[in-house]
Amino acid sequence: MIQTSGVIICLSYILGLLLTAAPGGGVWILVLGIVCAVFFRRGAKSRKFFQKSATDVASNSLQVTPLPRVWLIAGLVGLLASFYFQWRVPQPTVTDISKFAPPDGNNQEQLVIVRGEVASTPRLTRSQRGQFWLDVSQLNEVRNQKDAEQTQQGATGKLYVTVPILKATGLHPGQELEVTGVLYRPKAAVNPGAFDFKKYLEREGTFAGLMGRQINILDEERQWGWWQIREKIVRSQVLGLDIPEGPLVSAMVLGSKAVDLPYDIRDMFVQAGLAHALAASGFQTSLILSVILQLTRRAKKVTQVCLGALGLIIFLSLSGFQPAVLRAVIMGFAALIGLVLDRRVKQLGSLLLAATILLLFNPLWIWDLGFEFSFLATLGLVVTVPAITHLLSWVPPAIASLISVPLAATIWTLPMQLYVFGVVPAYSLPLNIITTPLISVISIGGIISAIFALMLPGAGSFVAGFLHYPTDWLIRLVEYFSKLPGNSLIIGSISTWQLLGIYALIFLVWLVGWWQKRWWFAGLIGFGLVLFPAWHSASTLSRITVLEAGAEPVMVVQDRGTVTLINSGDEGTGRFTILPFLQQQGVNQIDWAIATDFQRNNNDAWLEVLQRLQVKNFYTYATNKENSLADQAIPQVLQQQKGIYQVLPVGQTINLGSTVAQLINEQPIVQLQVLGQSWLLVGDVEPKEVERIMKAGGWPSPQVLWCNAESLKDLVTMLKPQVAIASSGNVESKVLSELSSIPTKVFVTGKDGAVQWTPNGAFESFTQVSESKSSIL
Numbered sequence: 197m198i199q200t201s202g203v204i205i206c207l208s209y210i211l212g213l214l215l216t217a218a219p220g221g222g223v224w225i226l227v228l229g230i231v232c233a234v235f236f237r238r239g240a241k242s243r244k245f246f247q248k249s250a251t252d253v254a255s256n257s258l259q260v261t262p263l264p265r266v267w268l269i270a271g272l273v274g275l276l277a278s279f280y281f282q283w284r285v286p287q288p289t290v291t292d293i294s295k296f297a298p299p300d301g302n303n304q305e306q307l308v309i310v311r312g313e314v315a316s317t318p319r320l321t322r323s324q325r326g327q328f329w330l331d332v333s334q335l336n337e338v339r340n341q342k343d344a345e346q347t348q349q350g351a352t353g354k355l356y357v358t359v360p361i362l363k364a365t366g367l368h369p370g371q372e373l374e375v376t377g378v379l380y381r382p383k384a385a386v387n388p389g390a391f392d393f394k395k396y397l398e399r400e401g402t403f404a405g406l407m408g409r410q411i412n413i414l415d416e417e418r419q420w421g422w423w424q425i426r427e428k429i430v431r432s433q434v435l436g437l438d439i440p441e442g443p444l445v446s447a448m449v450l451g452s453k454a455v456d457l458p459y460d461i462r463d464m465f466v467q468a469g470l471a472h473a474l475a476a477s478g479f480q481t482s483l484i485l486s487v488i489l490q491l492t493r494r495a496k497k498v499t500q501v502c503l504g505a506l507g508l509i510i511f512l513s514l515s516g517f518q519p520a521v522l523r524a525v526i527m528g529f530a531a532l533i534g535l536v537l538d539r540r541v542k543q544l545g546s547l548l549l550a551a552t553i554l555l556l557f558n559p560l561w562i563w564d565l566g567f568e569f570s571f572l573a574t575l576g577l578v579v580t581v582p583a584i585t586h587l588l589s590w591v592p593p594a595i596a597s598l599i600s601v602p603l604a605a606t607i608w609t610l611p612m613q614l615y616v617f618g619v620v621p622a623y624s625l626p627l628n629i630i631t632t633p634l635i636s637v638i639s640i641g642g643i644i645s646a647i648f649a650l651m652l653p654g655a656g657s658f659v660a661g662f663l664h665y666p667t668d669w670l671i672r673l674v675e676y677f678s679k680l681p682g683n684s685l686i687i688g689s690i691s692t693w694q695l696l697g698i699y700a701l702i703f704l705v706w707l708v709g710w711w712q713k714r715w716w717f718a719g720l721i722g723f724g725l726v727l728f729p730a731w732h733s734a735s736t737l738s739r740i741t742v743l744e745a746g747a748e749p750v751m752v753v754q755d756r757g758t759v760t761l762i763n764s765g766d767e768g769t770g771r772f773t774i775l776p777f778l779q780q781q782g783v784n785q786i787d788w789a790i791a792t793d794f795q796r797n798n799n800d801a802w803l804e805v806l807q808r809l810q811v812k813n814f815y816t817y818a819t820n821k822e823n824s825l826a827d828q829a830i831p832q833v834l835q836q837q838k839g840i841y842q843v844l845p846v847g848q849t850i851n852l853g854s855t856v857a858q859l860i861n862e863q864p865i866v867q868l869q870v871l872g873q874s875w876l877l878v879g880d881v882e883p884k885e886v887e888r889i890m891k892a893g894g895w896p897s898p899q900v901l902w903c904n905a906e907s908l909k910d911l912v913t914m915l916k917p918q919v920a921i922a923s924s925g926n927v928e929s930k931v932l933s934e935l936s937s938i939p940t941k942v943f944v945t946g947k948d949g950a951v952q953w954t955p956n957g958a959f960e961s962f963t964q965v966s967e968s969k970s971s972i973l
Contacts, residue, residue, distance in 0.1 A: 201266045203545070206552040208270035212277030213555060213562040222278025229271015233264035281559045286401040292353040293332045294403035297379045305378045309336040310355060310406055311414075314371045317423050318364035319456050326364020329402070330355040330375065338376075354401055356382070359408035369423050372415035377408035386744040386949035387773050388962060389618075389689070389780035399560060422513045425650065429514070430455055432649035433642070436660030441667040444474075445660060448635065449642035451476025451515045461671070468678045469624025472605070473635050476515035477570055478577075481524040483639055484511055485531065501532045519554060519561045520570035526550035527574075543578045547571065565616065569609050576608030577601060579706050602628035611690070611698040614726065618689035618779050623677045634670045638663055684808075688730050688782025698722050730782050740870055740953045742902065742921055743777060744945035744962075745769045748794040749877045749902045749923070752777065753855050753870055760788040760855045761805070762868075770804030777950075778809065785809055788852040791816040794864045794879045806833045813840045815850055815857075865889060867898070871955065876915070878903040883910035890915075905944065912940050919943070919959050921951050 208225060215221025288294050298306060311334040318328040335351035357375055367373070382405055385392040397403065429450070434442030440461045447455040452462060452474040465474055472479075484507045492500045512525045527546045534541035551571055554561055561567040584600035591599075602625055610620065621627075641663045649656025677683060690698075701718045704711040711718055735757050743750045745765035750773070753760040759778070764770055778786075789811045791802065805811070814834055831841045844850065849858045856869040864879025865886065876898035878886055886907075889895075901917040908922040909931050920935075922944045935942050941959060943951045949962030 199545075201263075201269075203548065204266055204270045205273050206548050208274040209277045209552060210555060210562070212274030213281050213559050215274075216278050216281045216562075222275040225274025225278075226271040229267045229269075229274065232267040233271075236267065237264040277559070281562070284559050286398060286403075286560075288403045289352060291351055292403060293335060293351045293355055293379070294353065294381060296335055296337070296349070296351060297381045297404045299381070307338040307376065308379050308406075309338065309374050309376050310334070310351070310357075310379070311336070311374045312355065312372070314367055314369050314373065315354065316369060317427075317456075318367050320361065320459075321358060322459055323358075324361060325358045326361045326367075327356070327358045328364065328367060329400075330357045330406070353403065356397055356400075356402050356405040357408050358405070359411060363408065363411045367411075367413075368427075369421050370415075370419040371413060374412040374414060375406060375408045376410040376412070377406045380405050380407065384963075386945065386962060387777055388741075388950060389776035390773060391776070399564070426450060426454055426514050428653065429646045429649045429656070432653045432656035433645055433660040435653075436645070436657030437664055437667065440671070441664060442660070444671070445638060445642045445645070445663055445667055447474045448639050449476075449480065449646055451518065451521065453518055454514065454516050464674055464678050467621065467684060468627055468674045469621030470627065470631065470674060472569075472573065473631075475520055475566070475570075476511075476518070476524075477520040478524040478527065478574060479635075480515075480639060480643070481508060481511065481521075481528045483643060484508065485528050487640075487643070489535075497536055501536055504532050504535075505529065519558075519564055519567035522554055523547075523550045523567070523570050523574070526553060544575075547574055547578060568612055572608040572612060573605040576604040576606075580604035580607060583712070598629050598632055602632070607702065611695050611702075614687060614690045615692075615695045616689070618687055618782060620685040620687060622682050622685050623680060627673065627677045631670055631673055634666050634673075637666050638670065641666070686779050686782055686784045687726060688733070689780045690726060691729070694725050694729065697725050701725075734782060738871055738955050740873075741777070742945065742951045743773055744950055745773055745923075747880075747904065747923055749921075750774065751870075754781065754783075755853060755855075755871060758787045758853055759783050759785070760790070760852050761786050761811075762790045762855075762857065762866075763792055763794055764801035764805060767800040768804075770801035774801070774805055775808055783809070786811045787813065788850075788855070789814045790850065790852075790857055792857070792864065792866045792877070794877075802830055803833065806830065806837070810837050811839050813842070813852075815842050815844055817844050817846055817848075867895065873900055873953075874898045875900045875902065876917070878907065878911060880904065881907075883907050883914060886911065887914055905946075908942070908944075909935065912938070912942070916940065921945065 208229065212222050212225045215224060218224070293310065296308070310330065310332055312330040312332040315329040315331045318326045321327045332351050332353050332355050335349045337349065357377075359375065359377070381403070382394040382397045384394040397405070430443065430446045433446050436442065437445060440458050443455055443457045444461060447457045454476070457474065462474065465471055485504055488504050488507050489500055492503055508525045508528045512521055515521050527543070527550050530541050530546035530549070554567070581600045581604045584603055585593075585596050588596040588599060606625060614620065641659070645656050645660040645663070647656075648659050701711075701722050705715045705718050706712075737754050738756060739754045741752045741754075743752065743765075745763075746769070748763050748765050748769075750765050750769065751760075751762040752774075753762070761774070764774065786805070786809055789802070789805075791814070811834060814830065834841045847858065849856060855871075858867050864877075865881060866877040868875035868877065874896070876895075878901070897915045897917060899918045901911060901915055901920045903911050903920070903922060905922045905927045908920060908927060912920045912935055916938070917940055919941045920943070922942070923946070927944050927947075932942065932944075943959065943961055945951065947963070951959055951961050953959045
């Protein structure tokens with residue numbers, strides 16, 4: 197009864213944390229516990245009827261039948277879990293550094309000098325800047341830069357710092373320094389599917405960032421830390437293998453979060469479905485334990501356990517205290533305990549125990565993707581691999597193992613992957629099967645190389661040199677599969693009810709005999725739960741989305757299965773704004789793309805889109821500008837995709853199904869007819885010039901206006917549209933107050949985020965939709 201009761205209480209605690217996403221989730225757990233207690237209490241007499249008179253049978257029956265008070269305790273634990281979660285949510289203190297950051301909408305830069313201790317090894321960001329975390333101890337505000345007048349204030353908290361890459365070179369944890377820069381508050385996501393920088397920092401207990409310019413090192417002493425050992429291993433392996441093979445081997449041994457792996461390699465592995473190969477977790481811990489136990493098989497058990505525990509602790513310290521690594525290490529310690537007691541450890545029980553311990557330590561990890569994927573994949577390996585291996589009994593055991601392990605992990609993690617990312621790596625399963633031997637060889641060789649590097653760096657480099665060919669073959673295989681047609685199937689993010697329905701089917705196949713025999717039927721239902729809603733939405737949805745993309749109007753028109761993209765924004769907009777949105781919507785190709793030349797000589801974002809999605813028809817206007825490298829590359833990419841590239845004279849109308857576009861003249865002014873509405877997109881043009889052009893051409897006032905923030909008041913007063921959308925910028929509250937007296941509905945994308953319209957509803961901003969969802973939850 198102790199084992200069964202413990203399982204129920206642990207599950208209620210985890211369920212209580214999960215239901216913090218629902219209103220009153222903890223209360224529902226308590227109600228469920230009371231209902232179960234009443235049910236089992238009333239069923240006590242009926243249970244006696246089925247029990248035998250034999251003592252052993254009766255005792256076994258009692259062991260699997262929890263007492264009513266166990267259910268009451270479990271309900272109470274679930275309720276307390278929800279309160280514990282809220283109590284552990286990070287909140288800025290009174291002296292937190294974020295209190296001194298300028299409020300949102302304040303564009304005045306205030307130079308500050310922040311003093312503190314480096315809390316992490318610097319890493320390279322995608323914008324090629326050095327990044328590290330800083331534990332703040334003091335803040336100096338520079339009031340007068342000419343006279344270097346400063347105001348000193350006490351400050352605390354953790355700060356996200358970025359500096360020029362050369363300034364971050366040589367920094368290490370424990371160093372005390374002063375960073376001069378501009379303090380800012382992180383922004384939340386303003387586009388659907390975009391990365392939420394604010395939430396990311398809040399999960400780390402950080403509420404402000406610092407755009408650093410200068411660094412003054414106050415403490416030159418190199419205090420000992422695990423970072424020195426990690427740095428020694430990475431340097432040795434890079435010397436033996438060069439880049440990118442060296443950092444890749446280090447990442448496969450220590451985890452990508454502990455190694456500054458190049459982003460192109462990281463992205464390639466993620467896109468191909470091999471992200472798990474770069475994450476330190478159970479694979480490395482099982483290798484370490486198996487090697488140690490094999491080498492000490494003739495020693496006493498105490499010696500084996502001590503050396504095994506020491507190996508796990510060293511690995512945990514080197515790779516960092518990440519949820520996936522902690523889970524693997526806890527399960528490794530459970531195996532060592534089983535070795536001491538001469539008992540077989542139940543992997544499912546140790547997995548549940550590891551989850552409970554970690555969530556007691558940090559309940560916020562319940563929403564950490566690394567934690568979720570790690571436990572789901574391990575659960576799949578524990579409960580599903582034996583069943584798949586049994587089904588594959590007709591093939592050699594080695595091949596059956598190669599197939600069953602990645603397939604089981606995929607079955608349990610794919611629903612969550614669709615829920616979060618909406619993408620399926622099409623060739624993930626065959627690539628995992630092919631690369632598993634290479635990953636095993638590289639991981640084992642990398643661990644051996646790391647051990648030698650700690651003793652003698654030259655020896656570590658020499659051993660790492662033997663991994664050149666396996667690592668090179670692995671990179672070539674991943675690169676080949678990531679470039680195959682249809683390497684990523686974009687299905688779109690599934691809803692919560694779809695996620696729960698699919699996992700309900702998986703649990704039925706795992707626990708219920710009837711479903712185990714009809715697993716194929718459950719699979720068909722699961723595919724239907726994903727594909728039918730996606731097909732129905734794509735074939736019936738009509739929507740216009742204006743994304744927040746700075747100085748250029750980026751619009752996505754979805755009309756019953758066809759997709760039109762107008763403009764692409766500046767560099768980075770394609771990768772971080774357009775592609776995440778289209779990925780969330782399940783868009784695999786763009787039917788029509790229009791470049792209207794709002795940002796001259798800047799079409800780099802189009803290349804970012806074309807590298808991931810196929811464009812069937814691409815239109816651009818011939819204007820008096822010099823062709824950039826991106827303009828020259830776009831036709832070549834489209835030719836490879838067998839798409840159509842067409843340059844149109846200024847003034848020609850483009851008919852794109854439900855969208856009609858026309859660049860009025862060489863000025864960035866575009867008139868659109870979209871889903872029955874007239875739109876006018878105005879770039880960097882004086883309002884008086886817009887008025888002259890509109891009158892000369894006899895153009896009517898538009899229903900919807902897009903313009904920059906500086907021209908908003910004049911254009912709205914002049915054109916009187918029903919809706920006006922201004923690009924991100926500083927729109928004074930006085931201007932918005934004046935515009936509120938006229939019927940025009942005004943949106944500012946920098947504040948309101950993306951703006952969407954559907955035929956059945958009014959215009960809505962992304963922040964309005966997000967706030968309404970948050971209030972419901």
